[in-house]
Amino acid sequence: MEKNLRQQIDIFSILRDVAREWITILLFAISASLLTNVWVTETYVPVYTSKAIFTVSSKSTNSSIYQDLSSAESLAERFAKVLESNVLKKKVAEDLGQESFTAQTSVKQIEETNMVELTVTANSAMDSYRTITSIMENYDQVSHYVVGNVILYVIQQPVIPLSPSNSKSPVRPMQYAFLLGALAAIAYVAFFSHRRDTVKNSHQMKEKIDAKLLGTVYHEKVRRNRKKPDEHPSMLIANPLRSFAFVESSRMAAARVRSRMDRSHVKVVMVTSVAENEGKSTVAANVALSIAKEGKKVLLIDCDFRKPSQYKIFGQTEEMNFVQLLKEGKAEAAVTQYQNTSLYGVFNTQADPSAERLLESGELKRMIDRYRESMDYIILDTAPLALVSDTEDLARLADNTILIVREDAILAKKINDTIDVLNQTNAQVLGCILNNAAQSLAAKAGYNGYSAYGGHYGKYAK
Numbered sequence: 001m002e003k004n005l006r007q008q009i010d011i012f013s014i015l016r017d018v019a020r021e022w023i024t025i026l027l028f029a030i031s032a033s034l035l036t037n038v039w040v041t042e043t044y045v046p047v048y049t050s051k052a053i054f055t056v057s058s059k060s061t062n063s064s065i066y067q068d069l070s071s072a073e074s075l076a077e078r079f080a081k082v083l084e085s086n087v088l089k090k091k092v093a094e095d096l097g098q099e100s101f102t103a104q105t106s107v108k109q110i111e112e113t114n115m116v117e118l119t120v121t122a123n124s125a126m127d128s129y130r131t132i133t134s135i136m137e138n139y140d141q142v143s144h145y146v147v148g149n150v151i152l153y154v155i156q157q158p159v160i161p162l163s164p165s166n167s168k169s170p171v172r173p174m175q176y177a178f179l180l181g182a183l184a185a186i187a188y189v190a191f192f193s194h195r196r197d198t199v200k201n202s203h204q205m206k207e208k209i210d211a212k213l214l215g216t217v218y219h220e221k222v223r224r225n226r227k228k229p230d231e232h233p234s235m236l237i238a239n240p241l242r243s244f245a246f247v248e249s250s251r252m253a254a255a256r257v258r259s260r261m262d263r264s265h266v267k268v269v270m271v272t273s274v275a276e277n278e279g280k281s282t283v284a285a286n287v288a289l290s291i292a293k294e295g296k297k298v299l300l301i302d303c304d305f306r307k308p309s310q311y312k313i314f315g316q317t318e319e320m321n322f323v324q325l326l327k328e329g330k331a332e333a334a335v336t337q338y339q340n341t342s343l344y345g346v347f348n349t350q351a352d353p354s355a356e357r358l359l360e361s362g363e364l365k366r367m368i369d370r371y372r373e374s375m376d377y378i379i380l381d382t383a384p385l386a387l388v389s390d391t392e393d394l395a396r397l398a399d400n401t402i403l404i405v406r407e408d409a410i411l412a413k414k415i416n417d418t419i420d421v422l423n424q425t426n427a428q429v430l431g432c433i434l435n436n437a438a439q440s441l442a443a444k445a446g447y448n449g450y451s452a453y454g455g456h457y458g459k460y461a462k
Helices: 002-020 022-043 065-083 086-096 125-146 171-195 202-208 244-263 280-292 322-327 355-361 363-374 390-395 412-423 439-444
Strands: 048-058 104-109 115-122 150-156 213-218 268-273 298-302 335-337 343-346 377-381 400-406 428-437
Touching: 002 022, 002 171, 022 171, 048 125, 065 086, 065 104, 065 115, 086 125, 115 125, 202 213, 202 412, 202 428, 213 244, 244 280, 244 428, 268 280, 280 298, 280 343, 280 377, 280 400, 280 428, 322 355, 322 363, 355 363, 363 377, 400 412, 412 428
Parallel strands: 213 428, 268 377, 268 400, 298 343, 298 377, 400 428
Antiparallel strands: 048 115, 048 150, 104 115, 335 343
């Protein structure tokens, strides 16, 4: 049963990837349709069809309707064979002054009647008319193979066709091409989605990743304010608009983080990710806030000096240049208490690319060492490891690392490589939090974890 649930979740992951790529799929289908239009237009060759209708009756004066119908059916079969004979084709070609017989012919009985329809299709209207006329004039030369004991009467003479019998309209082929193109694109996306070796659920997290799973965080759907499109919706657990699953997931993750830190005697933990947009900053903020709500003193420091985001998450409007204060030896001036909680934050608002020189100065380390005594926990929100080298330098300031992994985003190999790099530093990986997990299927699978997603709603949720 567990295996079937995993397969079900994998199917959901594939469907989600298909939904994400709907624009690409649509464009591919439209391209296939337009190319089909060009192909149909360029390759269109008109053909013309002429037809004649005969009635069939038996030579016997006592013939019945049943006999006439039977004769018509038999004649249609034999006439079709005669039309394919080289004798008649050669005679018609000579009559038309052609080297060979090029038209297409067919004979069929009109259902539930004693009538037979002869059709001739050729590349021109005149060729079609002349060919059927020649057949009607010369078929008596092989009539002893065809007619037998029946009499043929022509009730509809052939005429010169005025328009092609094949449509030039590309609409139907374009519709088929659009459908086939969409199906091909969906199959392509689904194939590579299945083949992509990412972490698609918590079970795969345990199987593929070389670190302990601290929690699984559900995807949280966020609706923007249409009247204020530039306003970032708050993803903090204190926001009453957040879902119950989101709030509880953050609390559970925080509880597990705190439990692991206490067992390992860890006081300073670094929160990072492999790449951008994995929701690490939002998870770090909610873990810090959740622990603070338990009465513990928590210091959250935004150490992503190139792209700070915690001030946006907490809605801090006051300008703060933390890097400059560190340079001036006034780091404590950057520490701000968040509302009436025991959470203290360093909400840096100014990006500064000179962070490497700052880390070399040791001022940040001295600040962290001073707060080790007064704070219960210190959380460092750092830049993604794959983007800058600062994170490895900051790892020397922390006791352990928590790695945020967004579901179905980063290859498992890259995640494990990142874990190996961190394990070679002072801040070995304490565990991972799986972020942006699918809530509905995860709940059906009975997962003992929740998830909060922070990467999709704005630039600051990294």
